Amino acid sequence: MEENVFVGRARELEALAQTVRRGMGPSAACAFVVGDPGTGKSRLLDETWWRAKVTHRFRMAGYEAERQVPLAAAAGLLRELSQETPIGDLLATLLYRTTGEGESPLDPVRVLEAVNRALTVRRPTLLVLDDVQWADPLSVALCHFLVRAADEDGRGLAFLAAGRPSQATSEFITALARLMPGGAFTMLELGELGRAEGIAMARALSPGLDAEEAEATWNRATGSPFWIKELLRPESRELQAERLVTERLRGSSVDAGTMLALLVVAARPLGLSDVGALTDWRTERVNRAIDELVAMGVVVALVGSVQFAHDLIREAADREVSDEARRTLHRRVAQWLEAQAGDDLQLLARALEHRLAGGLDALGLANRIAGSQRRRLIGIHGLEQLERLADDSRDAGRDTLELDEHVASLAAELGEHDRALNRLSRVASLTIEPGRRASVLFAAARTAVALRRVDLAHELLDQARLLAVEDDGLLLEIDAQRASIRLWLEARTPEGRALSRDVAARARALQRRADGDQAMDRRLLTGIVHALRIDSESAMQQGDMDAMLVAAQELVEASRGLGEEEWLASRVTLADALEQSQRLQEMEAHARAVWDEARRLVLPGLATDAGYYLAWALIDIGRVAEAAEVALEAAELVRRVGDVPRGRHPMSLLTALVTILRGHWKDGVEELAQAAQREPNRHTQIIFHSQRAMWLARVSGVRSEKEVTEALAAGWACAEAAGCPRCLGELQLTRVEALARLGRAKEASSALAESGSGGRWIASASIVRRRAGALIEALDGDLSIAVDELESARAEAEASGFGLEEMWTRLDLAVVHSRLDRGAAVELFDGVAADANRTGAVTLEQLAAAALRSLGARTWRRRVADTGALTEREREVALLVAAGQSNPEIAQAMFLSRKTVEHHVSNVLAKLGARNRTELAGRLGELKLREVPGQIGATPR
Numbered sequence: 001m002e003e004n005v006f007v008g009r010a011r012e013l014e015a016l017a018q019t020v021r022r023g024m025g026p027s028a029a030c031a032f033v034v035g036d037p038g039t040g041k042s043r044l045l046d047e048t049w050w051r052a053k054v055t056h057r058f059r060m061a062g063y064e065a066e067r068q069v070p071l072a073a074a075a076g077l078l079r080e081l082s083q084e085t086p087i088g089d090l091l092a093t094l095l096y097r098t099t100g101e102g103e104s105p106l107d108p109v110r111v112l113e114a115v116n117r118a119l120t121v122r123r124p125t126l127l128v129l130d131d132v133q134w135a136d137p138l139s140v141a142l143c144h145f146l147v148r149a150a151d152e153d154g155r156g157l158a159f160l161a162a163g164r165p166s167q168a169t170s171e172f173i174t175a176l177a178r179l180m181p182g183g184a185f186t187m188l189e190l191g192e193l194g195r196a197e198g199i200a201m202a203r204a205l206s207p208g209l210d211a212e213e214a215e216a217t218w219n220r221a222t223g224s225p226f227w228i229k230e231l232l233r234p235e236s237r238e239l240q241a242e243r244l245v246t247e248r249l250r251g252s253s254v255d256a257g258t259m260l261a262l263l264v265v266a267a268r269p270l271g272l273s274d275v276g277a278l279t280d281w282r283t284e285r286v287n288r289a290i291d292e293l294v295a296m297g298v299v300v301a302l303v304g305s306v307q308f309a310h311d312l313i314r315e316a317a318d319r320e321v322s323d324e325a326r327r328t329l330h331r332r333v334a335q336w337l338e339a340q341a342g343d344d345l346q347l348l349a350r351a352l353e354h355r356l357a358g359g360l361d362a363l364g365l366a367n368r369i370a371g372s373q374r375r376r377l378i379g380i381h382g383l384e385q386l387e388r389l390a391d392d393s394r395d396a397g398r399d400t401l402e403l404d405e406h407v408a409s410l411a412a413e414l415g416e417h418d419r420a421l422n423r424l425s426r427v428a429s430l431t432i433e434p435g436r437r438a439s440v441l442f443a444a445a446r447t448a449v450a451l452r453r454v455d456l457a458h459e460l461l462d463q464a465r466l467l468a469v470e471d472d473g474l475l476l477e478i479d480a481q482r483a484s485i486r487l488w489l490e491a492r493t494p495e496g497r498a499l500s501r502d503v504a505a506r507a508r509a510l511q512r513r514a515d516g517d518q519a520m521d522r523r524l525l526t527g528i529v530h531a532l533r534i535d536s537e538s539a540m541q542q543g544d545m546d547a548m549l550v551a552a553q554e555l556v557e558a559s560r561g562l563g564e565e566e567w568l569a570s571r572v573t574l575a576d577a578l579e580q581s582q583r584l585q586e587m588e589a590h591a592r593a594v595w596d597e598a599r600r601l602v603l604p605g606l607a608t609d610a611g612y613y614l615a616w617a618l619i620d621i622g623r624v625a626e627a628a629e630v631a632l633e634a635a636e637l638v639r640r641v642g643d644v645p646r647g648r649h650p651m652s653l654l655t656a657l658v659t660i661l662r663g664h665w666k667d668g669v670e671e672l673a674q675a676a677q678r679e680p681n682r683h684t685q686i687i688f689h690s691q692r693a694m695w696l697a698r699v700s701g702v703r704s705e706k707e708v709t710e711a712l713a714a715g716w717a718c719a720e721a722a723g724c725p726r727c728l729g730e731l732q733l734t735r736v737e738a739l740a741r742l743g744r745a746k747e748a749s750s751a752l753a754e755s756g757s758g759g760r761w762i763a764s765a766s767i768v769r770r771r772a773g774a775l776i777e778a779l780d781g782d783l784s785i786a787v788d789e790l791e792s793a794r795a796e797a798e799a800s801g802f803g804l805e806e807m808w809t810r811l812d813l814a815v816v817h818s819r820l821d822r823g824a825a826v827e828l829f830d831g832v833a834a835d836a837n838r839t840g841a842v843t844l845e846q847l848a849a850a851a852l853r854s855l856g857a858r859t860w861r862r863r864v865a866d867t868g869a870l871t872e873r874e875r876e877v878a879l880l881v882a883a884g885q886s887n888p889e890i891a892q893a894m895f896l897s898r899k900t901v902e903h904h905v906s907n908v909l910a911k912l913g914a915r916n917r918t919e920l921a922g923r924l925g926e927l928k929l930r931e932v933p934g935q936i937g938a939t940p941r
Helices: 010-023 041-051 075-082 086-095 108-120 137-153 167-179 195-205 211-220 225-231 241-249 254-266 272-279 283-295 311-320 323-341 345-357 363-370 375-395 401-413 417-430 434-450 454-467 472-489 493-514 522-542 545-562 564-580 584-600 604-621 624-641 651-661 665-678 682-699 701-722 725-741 745-755 765-779 783-800 803-817 822-839 842-854 872-882 887-894 898-911 917-927
Strands: 028-035 056-061 125-130 157-163 185-190 299-302 305-308
Touching (some): 010 028, 010 041, 010 125, 010 157, 010 185, 028 041, 028 137, 041 125, 041 157, 056 075, 075 086, 075 108, 086 108, 108 137, 108 375, 108 624, 125 137, 137 157, 137 167, 137 375, 157 167, 167 185, 195 211, 195 225, 211 225, 241 311, 254 272, 254 283, 254 299, 254 305, 254 311, 254 323, 272 283, 272 305, 272 323, 283 299, 305 311, 323 345, 345 363, 345 375, 363 375, 363 401, 375 401, 375 417, 401 417, 401 434, 417 434, 454 472, 472 493, 472 522, 493 522, 493 545, 522 564, 522 725, 545 564, 564 584, 564 604, 584 604, 604 624, 604 651, 604 803, 624 651, 624 898, 651 665, 651 842, 665 682, 682 701, 701 725, 725 745, 725 765, 765 783, 765 803, 803 822, 822 842, 822 898, 872 887, 872 898, 872 917, 887 898, 898 917
Parallel strands (some): 028 157, 028 185, 056 125, 125 157
Antiparallel strands (some): 299 305
16 A cells, blocks of 8 residues: 555645745744544645745644653753754753852743844744644744744745544644734635545555445545555455444553553653663563554554554544553653653653653652743643642641642742732742741742732731841842832832942941852842842932942942843943942943843843843934944844843833934824833823823924923823833933924923923933023024023034034024024034934934025035945845845845844934935945955844
8 A cells, every 4th residue: 555645635735835935934824724633734745845945944743641741742842942052051050050140030032032033044934733722832833933933024934734523623723824914824624525526535545446336435534644554455345434443542562552652651752772671671572562553554663663653543542542551651650750750840840740640750850840940931830730739738637738839939020929929929828937938928929019918018018027037138129029019019219229229238247258258149139239229219219329329330340140141131230320429331231241241141121131232322422324224123022022130111101202303203103102002101102192292392392282282281190100210310411402393482481490400310410401591592692691601502513422412402593593603604504414314213313404594505415425434234234135136035144034124124224325226236236335254144142
């Protein structure tokens, strides 16, 4: 009989082939095959797989017994990716290798992004997932993540999946269809083979069969491709389909039966060496049992492994295994997996399933899983399993306090704060040892803070403090947490600042006492870090920027002992403090270092934080085009990974400001308005309202007076409700400038007087105050005083490195000069336009050009194109454009998204004064820009 012949399903096969072809372009394409067991889903995927001419292809499969094992379905993909490339080595470390003491718990998003990064160097890619109905939740999330990322980035990806009708399958299809627009998603439903196809298949499998016998076979198989094939085996000709496998199995030897039972219990393919280890058989005996089962058509032997020939055979074999044999084998598999698991959470989770199925005690193993650095990977379903196990063990009289603590901590990490609080409360009530009970109460207090249950948090902190009298580190954490509540949840800034200064002073004293001790207690070091962080935050809120910077610098040094991630996070805090202290170059250096390292280590939360500060630094310095690059990449990361643990900055604010500065100010202002409506945090709402008012006033002036007034009023209402002096101080200064630009001199003057020292929260406050005062003088007719003030503000901006503020001040100076000295005004406007074009501040360039036209002067023309104005990445894009490559081709060559490439091409055209791609190529030829060896196509930094 011809085993590998493929007959029928021509339409479905072509649809899958078309999906693969479409996925080889600059986008993602998906297809899903759904059908009952035996309809040929897997065979259809196999045929497509072998016919596809794709270099990079990976297979995944769900396993019924491993639906709760994290990434079980994707195990093969992960192992293969982990064996190559630097990012693959990082992926292996994340998933399988022992982590260092104090390393942060692994976030699943980090794994998803690492896999995505590993696949970016393997494009285009074919991914196949079979038996979706049994795929674990994290593998399902990985598939959706990869599809979405590939489609957004313009990276070729063909994704094929198959599954039986089930709720899990339906949910998977719905989510996949939602991700894919239009014809990028194909749905195929397999039923029984029609008469003609069934006869053709039977005769192709058994060429000696006549048409009548072939039709009889098709009838007996009820159109199932699987049963057609099985019924044509010589030993099966006289059997009915439902009895076929059972009769075949009854003729097997004892060893074959044992092998069969082992495969049933393992519920996944087994390596030949694994079979030997689990049975204590020699290789010859293993091979004999396998050969017998292969001859019966029950299993297939692949390279180094053995598995059932079909799920229907496995289900039939499953019915033949006795309960006693099943329990024995589950226990054997569990112990075997535990012995080799180490820190491998997947193996530990598989072992747990087998322990439970074998009736073994699972409390110790549950503690290993719940205490693992990788425990977040098990997700909500795994959390629920551990909760049930803890509760059942407690009911059986076991001590479950350790497991309860781990489970509560995991629940908090997964955002299940109510569940965490309930379990921690129970643990606290049962814990006798004071120090341990204090720790549990503190953990419960932090969970109450996450639930914004302030009164309960204070009560729990009080109880914890009474018990932690001899634990200096925990006392620091408790008081730092209380200070944070005062500052951010209760708007009691003076009390919060006083408490944070006290706890920081104690932390410094303890640190001095411990200086020279290389093995400082980790609990104490953690407390010191928390104390210094809240000291920096409270100083910022109070407007004490010198204290903020000192605390941030101390924080960086102290956090070195808590691991690289904590140290990088502290450098982000330092970057913020450096901006407040007008040390922009240092701010950029720290933010860029964290940005680069966080992306290398695949730490999405830290990367977005660092990207936020880096882009802000570049905006302040005046390098707007570079800021746009960073902001765009950071925003794409946020869209891809969603809400990440450390990501706490409003990326929408940054992207809106970049949109404004890059020439689309109306769109950017509208983004700010929409973001303010979506934002639940009042402190952040104030920023959106304030920035909207300022930019409307700067760009549109009196034409947008109503909108400016509304934005200021909305911001003021939020500031009063938040009770935050920092937010109020920032808004006061914004109000002064906005009123002055609206021409409301008297109100602006009063607002300037009322603002007092409110500007101490703004790094460029002195520049803004001087400029606003000058605008008020100009409104009152004192033009010479206004010029002097603006000159002073411009000089201060230049000296302190605030390049964007310097250009804005020069623009205002040109406006005042237009009423005094037309020639000076023209020269100033022309200079602003040139500098704005060079740095990518398109809106300033447009305003300067409009002012020149209003003066009757010749609009500033671009200087001779200079490739020195291009960033490194823009140079690479320019060369590829000149070589005739399309945007999708450039995206693929540089591992960038299509949107990013479009952004770079637009910048290059603008900077080189080219109207189209042809002119760009000509300009590059004139400038003799040559490709740097190894530059194009290399992974951009």
